[in-house]
Amino acid sequence: MSVQDDIRQTAGQLLADGKVDLVIGFAEGTLAMKAAPCFITAADDVEQLVWNSFCLNNLAVYLSRCFTPDPQLREPPPPPKVAVIVKGCDGRSVVGLIKEQQAPRENLTIIAVPCDGMLDADVARRVLGAEEIVAADEVDGAVKITDETGKETTVDRKELLAEACRFCTHRAAAVYDQTIGELPADADPLAPDDQFEAYCQKPTADKWRQFCSEISKCVLCKACRSACPNCYCRTCFADQTRPNWMGSGAKLGDVIFYHLGRLFHQAGRCVDCGACVRACPVGVDLRTFTYKLVEDAEQLFDFTPGLDLEQAPPLTVFAPGDSENFITDPE
Amino acid sequence: MPQETNNDWTPKIVAFLCNWCSYAGADLAGVSRMQYAPNVRIIRVPCSGRVSPMHILSALHRGADGVLVSGCHPGDCHYISGNLVARRKFSMLKTFLEHVGVEPERVQFSWVSASEGARFASLMEKVVQDIIRIGPARMPAGVVD
Numbered sequence A: 001m002s003v004q005d006d007i008r009q010t011a012g013q014l015l016a017d018g019k020v021d022l023v024i025g026f027a028e029g030t031l032a033m034k035a036a037p038c039f040i041t042a043a044d045d046v047e048q049l050v051w052n053s054f055c056l057n058n059l060a061v062y063l064s065r066c067f068t069p070d071p072q073l074r075e076p077p078p079p080p081k082v083a084v085i086v087k088g089c090d091g092r093s094v095v096g097l098i099k100e101q102q103a104p105r106e107n108l109t110i111i112a113v114p115c116d117g118m119l120d121a122d123v124a125r126r127v128l129g130a131e132e133i134v135a136a137d138e139v140d141g142a143v144k145i146t147d148e149t150g151k152e153t154t155v156d157r158k159e160l161l162a163e164a165c166r167f168c169t170h171r172a173a174a175v176y177d178q179t180i181g182e183l184p185a186d187a188d189p190l191a192p193d194d195q196f197e198a199y200c201q202k203p204t205a206d207k208w209r210q211f212c213s214e215i216s217k218c219v220l221c222k223a224c225r226s227a228c229p230n231c232y233c234r235t236c237f238a239d240q241t242r243p244n245w246m247g248s249g250a251k252l253g254d255v256i257f258y259h260l261g262r263l264f265h266q267a268g269r270c271v272d273c274g275a276c277v278r279a280c281p282v283g284v285d286l287r288t289f290t291y292k293l294v295e296d297a298e299q300l301f302d303f304t305p306g307l308d309l310e311q312a313p314p315l316t317v318f319a320p321g322d323s324e325n326f327i328t329d330p331e
Numbered sequence B: 001m002p003q004e005t006n007n008d009w010t011p012k013i014v015a016f017l018c019n020w021c022s023y024a025g026a027d028l029a030g031v032s033r034m035q036y037a038p039n040v041r042i043i044r045v046p047c048s049g050r051v052s053p054m055h056i057l058s059a060l061h062r063g064a065d066g067v068l069v070s071g072c073h074p075g076d077c078h079y080i081s082g083n084l085v086a087r088r089k090f091s092m093l094k095t096f097l098e099h100v101g102v103e104p105e106r107v108q109f110s111w112v113s114a115s116e117g118a119r120f121a122s123l124m125e126k127v128v129q130d131i132i133r134i135g136p137a138r139m140p141a142g143v144v145d
């Protein structure tokens, strides 16, 4: 049975048995190379579910919303039982949300599916130099892409991988209730991250220049925040008026503040899923900055988010021997 | 904060000092009449663990040239472990700020106990000299209300 059929059958069964109220998965999207997140509540609708190489979004982003009671309701209904289809990155985000008490473990059915890396329409446009992708069809690792002029090109799927997927090392969820198909083992990244390494080697002044020039592209639409499963605060500091952390964004300083604040809130939490990067309409390179937090959590505290339900988030605990080398000693 | 012309620029430094150790250390430096650079604006906080990275970022966003956070030495925290949790946050914040291109001297962390008035004075001298050396903040100020 194909993974897609298996997903449909599993989802249908869970809904028919009343084990879950909602299945979060992917349906056919309206654009080529983009599957759309979908919410299935009736066993009859499971035919909408698809599984292909275009299921990019991090579905964990919807979970905290499922468990946030409507403040208008005097008697909120009991929290729903939710099944969610997860790739490696989604699964790691789900673990983070459980630990941060945004989703009760007992109400979740985590369905882990294999992921070979997802393909990104923006990457395809860049590779082909095309304006628009109107159709894409994958057969055995070769993707036939039709662009807006009707020209067909066949490209190896490796060339179309989303940025985050090229560097992914945890391809399967570590915590799950059910699996579908054969889960892939942890793997080395497909390519070394030269761009990040090159950035890290730059002198501080150049880093600041590059950071500012990236951030100055930002139009403060906050789509990066909406796409990130970790950004679940009901009132973000960026929208708060008391205290008024930042202005509306008319000044570059405010945009920088938004990003420093949002980025640093990902410290020890970011799973490097790339959802924020792909959500950005103007192509701000956020990964160069989020990845630093991933790397530091690992190097300083030996912590990789989303792999273990028991391990405490690194910034909520301490160890007597934590690094002190950044402390200023006047003597 | 108004921007002065470059020749008469003096650094503005925000210092978050914990109530139980570093603030008392600053107080001791004062009552002992020790001399130190007058560029610091002290904000008293209950514990270095109270200082959110957002406070530090906000100080920079609002035009500070430098930020210092100081708490009790590890093991001496009035709340037992507030400074130890803070230490983790600060070590990540410091490397992260360096990663985006903020000079390492711009944001500094230290431990000063209530009996260390002299240490506080020399710490302030050091921080002020560091900031004078690297010059005014590169961070463009945002909207300040």
Ligand code: SF4
Pocket (backbone or CB within 6 Å): A227, A228, A229, A230, A266, A269, A270, A271, A272, A273, A274, A275, A276, A277, A290
């Ligand atoms: S910050 Fe970006 S890469 Fe990190 S978890 Fe959020 S959406 Fe994913």
Ligand code: SF4
Pocket (backbone or CB within 6 Å): A217, A218, A219, A220, A221, A222, A223, A224, A225, A276, A279, A280, A281, A282, A283, A284
């Ligand atoms: S998605 Fe892009 S443009 Fe929108 S706020 Fe985030 S970085 Fe800025």
